[in-house]
Amino acid sequence: MSKRPLFAFLVTILSIFVLSMSVVSIQAQEEEAEPEVLPSPTPAIAELGTGGTHISFWNGLTGSDGVTLNEMLAQFVEENPDISVTTEIVDWNTLYTKLQAAFVAGQPPELILLHASEIAQFASYGVLKDLSSWYSDGGGWFPVDDLSATTYDGMIYEGVPYGIPLDNHGRGLWINTDAFERAGVDPDMEPPTTYEGWVELFQQLTLDVNGNNAASPDFDPENVAQWGFAVGEWPFVNWYSVLHQHGGSMLSEDGTTATVNSPESILALQQFVDLVYTYNVSPPAAGFDTWAGFAAGNVAVLPTGTWFRNFAVLQTDINWKAWPQLQFGDQKATWFGIHTFMVPATLEGEKLEAVERLIQWVSEHQVDWASSGQVPARLSAQAQLDPETYPTNILLGQTFTEYGVLEPKHVAMLELRAAIEPELGAALNGQKSAEEALNDAAERMQQALDRVN
Amino acid sequence: MSETTGTVPKSAVARPATSRLHLPLSLSAREALAAYLFLTPFMVFFLIFVVRAVITAVNMSFYDWQILRPGQLYVGLDNYVELFNDYVWWIAVKNTIVFTALTVFGTTVVALAAAVAVTQPIRGQSVFRVILYMPTLLSVGVVGLIWVWLLSTQFGIINYLLSFLGIRPINWLGDEALVIPALSLTTIWWGFGFPMLIFIAGIQSIPDQLYEAARIDGANGWQLFWYITLPLLRPTILFVTVTGVISHFQVFGQPFIMTGGGPGRGSYTVIYYLFEIAWRAFRMGYGSAVAVSLAVIIAIFTAIQFRLIGRRVEY
Numbered sequence: 025m026s027k028r029p030l031f032a033f034l035v036t037i038l039s040i041f042v043l044s045m046s047v048v049s050i051q052a053q054e055e056e057a058e059p060e061v062l063p064s065p066t067p068a069i070a071e072l073g074t075g076g077t078h079i080s081f082w083n084g085l086t087g088s089d090g091v092t093l094n095e096m097l098a099q100f101v102e103e104n105p106d107i108s109v110t111t112e113i114v115d116w117n118t119l120y121t122k123l124q125a126a127f128v129a130g131q132p133p134e135l136i137l138l139h140a141s142e143i144a145q146f147a148s149y150g151v152l153k154d155l156s157s158w159y160s161d162g163g164g165w166f167p168v169d170d171l172s173a174t175t176y177d178g179m180i181y182e183g184v185p186y187g188i189p190l191d192n193h194g195r196g197l198w199i200n201t202d203a204f205e206r207a208g209v210d211p212d213m214e215p216p217t218t219y220e221g222w223v224e225l226f227q228q229l230t231l232d233v234n235g236n237n238a239a240s241p242d243f244d245p246e247n248v249a250q251w252g253f254a255v256g257e258w259p260f261v262n263w264y265s266v267l268h269q270h271g272g273s274m275l276s277e278d279g280t281t282a283t284v285n286s287p288e289s290i291l292a293l294q295q296f297v298d299l300v301y302t303y304n305v306s307p308p309a310a311g312f313d314t315w316a317g318f319a320a321g322n323v324a325v326l327p328t329g330t331w332f333r334n335f336a337v338l339q340t341d342i343n344w345k346a347w348p349q350l351q352f353g354d355q356k357a358t359w360f361g362i363h364t365f366m367v368p369a370t371l372e373g374e375k376l377e378a379v380e381r382l383i384q385w386v387s388e389h390q391v392d393w394a395s396s397g398q399v400p401a402r403l404s405a406q407a408q409l410d411p412e413t414y415p416t417n418i419l420l421g422q423t424f425t426e427y428g429v430l431e432p433k434h435v436a437m438l439e440l441r442a443a444i445e446p447e448l449g450a451a452l453n454g455q456k457s458a459e460e461a462l463n464d465a466a467e468r469m470q471q472a473l474d475r476v477n
Numbered sequence: 478m479s480e481t482t483g484t485v486p487k488s489a490v491a492r493p494a495t496s497r498l499h500l501p502l503s504l505s506a507r508e509a510l511a512a513y514l515f516l517t518p519f520m521v522f523f524l525i526f527v528v529r530a531v532i533t534a535v536n537m538s539f540y541d542w543q544i545l546r547p548g549q550l551y552v553g554l555d556n557y558v559e560l561f562n563d564y565v566w567w568i569a570v571k572n573t574i575v576f577t578a579l580t581v582f583g584t585t586v587v588a589l590a591a592a593v594a595v596t597q598p599i600r601g602q603s604v605f606r607v608i609l610y611m612p613t614l615l616s617v618g619v620v621g622l623i624w625v626w627l628l629s630t631q632f633g634i635i636n637y638l639l640s641f642l643g644i645r646p647i648n649w650l651g652d653e654a655l656v657i658p659a660l661s662l663t664t665i666w667w668g669f670g671f672p673m674l675i676f677i678a679g680i681q682s683i684p685d686q687l688y689e690a691a692r693i694d695g696a697n698g699w700q701l702f703w704y705i706t707l708p709l710l711r712p713t714i715l716f717v718t719v720t721g722v723i724s725h726f727q728v729f730g731q732p733f734i735m736t737g738g739g740p741g742r743g744s745y746t747v748i749y750y751l752f753e754i755a756w757r758a759f760r761m762g763y764g765s766a767v768a769v770s771l772a773v774i775i776a777i778f779t780a781i782q783f784r785l786i787g788r789r790v791e792y
Contacts, residue, residue, distance in 0.1 A: 117756070117757065120756060120757065121756040124544045124545060124756065124759065125544075127545055128544055128545065145759070146545075149543075149545035149546060150547075151545060246645065307630075308648070308651055308740075309651075309739075309740070310648070310650065310651030310652075310736070310739050310740035311629075311630050311648040311649070311650050311651020311652070311740070312630065312631065312651070313629065313631060313632075316631060316632065317631060320631070320632075322631070436758070438757045438758065438759070439757065439758035439759070439760070441757075442753050442757045442758060446738060446739065446741050446742045446745075447741070449739045449740055449741045450740070450741030450742065453651060453653070453739070453740035453741055453743075455653055455740065455741045455743070456741070468565075472758070475541075
């Protein structure tokens with residue numbers, strides 16, 4: 025072959041490679057903008073209503089829950105034509121960044137949706153409004169006795185409520201009933217209540233390409249066709265639940281000492297690590313898309329959150345049911361969080377009145393919020409949910425009310441999470457032992473605690 | 478026309494010459510003044526948005542500066558002392574250096590190879606140039622998401638193709654040893670288009686007579702490249718590598734989107750760590766110390782490049 029055709033051939037091959045990747049990418053960009061994709065893409069910014077009193081509302085509901093809330097707010101502005109709302113949806117990490125800059129600039133939005141676990145941090149800087157007069161025990165409209173004690177406590181920092189709860193969102197298990205049947209396991213069985221029981225179940229459910237399960241001596245762990253479990257999605261909240269099941273905690277009661285390297289904590293993490301490396305019933309945490317794996321029928325038991333409901337309904341053909349959070353320890357416990365409305369401390373007058381009206385309206389329509397997959401915060405709204413339509417909301421909502429655990433209230437909670445989450449990942453990916461990872465996490469957390477306390 | 482011309486007074490015709498500003502300056506001084514005047518609009522913005530920001534960042538690095546706290550606490554060099562004892566910082570520095578080295582080397586080689594290929598007199602030359610440049614037009618978000626799928630162990634086409642060679646699925650983004658090379662591969666694919674254009678310009682500026690003379694002396698294609706193209710491209714290579722080092726030392730989007738810094742802290746880079754410190758931990762002072770330290774590291778690496786490559790450059 026002479027040189028010129030050789031060059032042409034090589035350039036053509038390179039170009040085909042680059043072009044094919046580019047076309048895929050550009051197609052992906054275009055697909056993002058198509059409105060008919062299900063579920064509807066959440067608009068980054070939505071202008072709702074034309075009323076003269078304008079509310080700017082920032083939240084991090086990038087999933088289908090953002091669409092649900094926008095639909096509710098569209099109804100609100102229809103009933104309150106003097107108010108218009110602009111919702112701006114950005115992912116949570118970016119939202120924290122934007123909020124800090126906005127507060128410093130003196131131009132925060134009129135309304136924010138954050139998590140209860142972030143109240144302490146923002147309230148400690150004095151940027152959130154005291155909402156005690158909105159609660160019934162301060163003479164306001166929100167009935168305190170319509171919340172679980174844990175939920176109401178989550179709104180309070182140093183004796184003052186700084187938020188109005190929208191929901192309880194937390195963890196549960198999604199069961200692929202077809203995968204159970206493929207493994208010869210009855211999906212209507214009662215969930216195990218011990219670690220050994222769960223391991224046995226996961227072993228039965230984990231199948232290699234030859235159909236052998238993980239308890240079989242012929243099992244081939246290098247060629248798994250169906251995993252019993254998957255540890256990869258947000259390991260922090262799985263570990264946090266089991267930590268409390270063993271009676272452990274992240275911090276000492278006075279919030280001055282990191283206790284994440286306690287024996288209970290190491291045991292909790294080790295149990296998840298063993299599912300990957302000892303029992304071969306879960307893929308490693310990194311590099312495995314758990315939702316896609318479940319949708320493809322490759323994961324039998326998926327630990328995930330209430331927010332998974334719409335994905336399961338709209339984007340999978342899987343026959344599924346929900347179970348409560350798994351139990352490895354002696355006590356029942358499950359992590360949950362609270363989406364919480366917060367108001368900047370500087371908001372006054374007509375806009376404050378409009379924001380209060382909006383929050384009150386949404387609070388009184390929390391039943392509608394259930395279609396997002398989350399559990400309404402108000403107990404009366406939970407009681408109104410239709411069991412046929414909202415089985416997961418009802419089942420998991422009960423667990424949050426009965427034995428749900430919130431993250432500690434601490435002014436450095438985001439930093440503490442940033443200290444521990446990579447260490448959990450390191451253990452679950454075989455880079456460190458559970459003890460080593462948690463010792464490293466404890467050291468970094470203690471540095472933060474010593475600095476801020 | 479002639480009437481109009483005839484009504485113009487002589488003084489008006491002469492005005493451009495007589496109205497010119499005459500400063501008691503030498504020619505070189507006047508040229509310098511003109512240059513500074515042209516630079517002034519840029520310098521105003523540069524001083525406000527870059528120099529002022531840099532000075533502020535350096536100043537903040539001496540404080541326990543929490544963005545939302547009224548009143549900040551002066552801590553002197555404490556942030557720097559803490560930084561040099563912070564093992565996560567050193568992980569981030571190591572990852573960043575490895576990423577930068579792989580990416581700059583890979584980008585330079587691929588871009589140079591592509592530039593040499595598309596400057597050959599082949600049919601559809603312009604089309605190939607456009608195609609090879611296309612990935613550069615994509616956003617980091619799209620590139621990151623697409624490559625997560627391409628490299629997936631479950632559904633990725635790369636692992637699928639490797640399976641035909643009998644290779645088991647490789648956990649590109651979940652293996653601590655592979656994650657930085659995988660991010661680098663992604664970045665090379667995304668970013669080689671622009672340096673390719675620079676190399677094309679460099680190649681086209683090499684006089685044809687040099688090649689003709691070498692061919693007459695019996696040089697083959699490889700010798701032409703090695704003894705003519707490559708030496709005369711040294712200024713271009715210096716430019717591409719220096720700008721590449723500065724750019725890739727600040728990598729953020731790829732690990733943020735593709736790995737979240739994981740597995741563990743396997744793909745923490747300096748800017749990723751800066752983001753976490755400054756915006757998740759609210760520690761702007763410590764984050765500024767990270768930024769200043771990174772700037773010093775980049776300056777050192779740039780100086781080394783000029784020493785190694787720059788002194789052999791003929792412009």
